[in-house]
Amino acid sequence: MSEITYISEELVMEGNLxxxxxxxxxAGRFKGELRAKDVLLEANSIFDGNLVADKVTLGxxxxxxxxxxxxxxxxxxxxxxxxxxxxxxIDLGAEVSGSITRIS
Amino acid sequence: xxxxxxVLGSGxxxxxxxxxxxxxxxxxxxxxxxxxxxxxxGSSGKFLGxxxxxxxxxxxxxxxxxxxxxxxxxxxxxxxxxxxxxxxQMDRGAALNCRVVHNWNETDTNNVEETQENEVNAQEExxxxx
Numbered sequence: 341m342s343e344i345t346y347i348s349e350e351l352v353m354e355g356n357l358x359x360x361x362x363x364x365x366x367a368g369r370f371k372g373e374l375r376a377k378d379v380l381l382e383a384n385s386i387f388d389g390n391l392v393a394d395k396v397t398l399g400x401x402x403x404x405x406x407x408x409x410x411x412x413x414x415x416x417x418x419x420x421x422x423x424x425x426x427x428x429x430i431d432l433g434a435e436v437s438g439s440i441t442r443i444s
Numbered sequence: 445x446x447x448x449x450x451v452l453g454s455g456x457x458x459x460x461x462x463x464x465x466x467x468x469x470x471x472x473x474x475x476x477x478x479x480x481x482x483x484x485x486g487s488s489g490k491f492l493g494x495x496x497x498x499x500x501x502x503x504x505x506x507x508x509x510x511x512x513x514x515x516x517x518x519x520x521x522x523x524x525x526x527x528x529x530x531x532x533q534m535d536r537g538a539a540l541n542c543r544v545v546h547n548w549n550e551t552d553t554n555n556v557e558e559t560q561e562n563e564v565n566a567q568e569e570x571x572x573x574x
Contacts, residue, residue: 343471348450351468355460355476362455367448372460
């Protein structure tokens, strides 16, 4: 198993991150394309772009498209964009605006 | 949480821009220009692009132009491009195929007389050919 990728609080990354076999945790900012097995966007993170992963937890500010087999939207999340998922949970308090569709 | 260090995992590939980094460890493949305080390129890591950092530790592969106060190249490191440094440590086995320039004072960067320039081809590369 390869280790996780951690984008720390102060860090700003812009571009294309492909981490197909492993997990990515974003506590800072990420803009662009993100592909991984598991993704956690922490409470104060900012994400802008396309996210594709098997399992995703959204906790921060999200703009763009998220496609995940299993998707959890935490109460701290603010989302503006399109969510594609087969299994969805949204915690009370999360702000979601956009479309939610199934992947099939 | 603020002290948690940024890491790029060994299976990950990133290309783009990295900014505002304090300390970052790279174990995957990165194509970027990086300005930071401390960067570590792990033995499975490969970095392409420029680095401007106070401390650079390389155990993996690096290609690009590096400007650093302290550079430590471990025995598994492979470097090509250009290294500008104030203090340099190189372990036996480090493979350099690059220009190495010593700057003991930033203002001397463009002063040819006050810089030492060395073309270094590490022993490892030569011994590999034998």
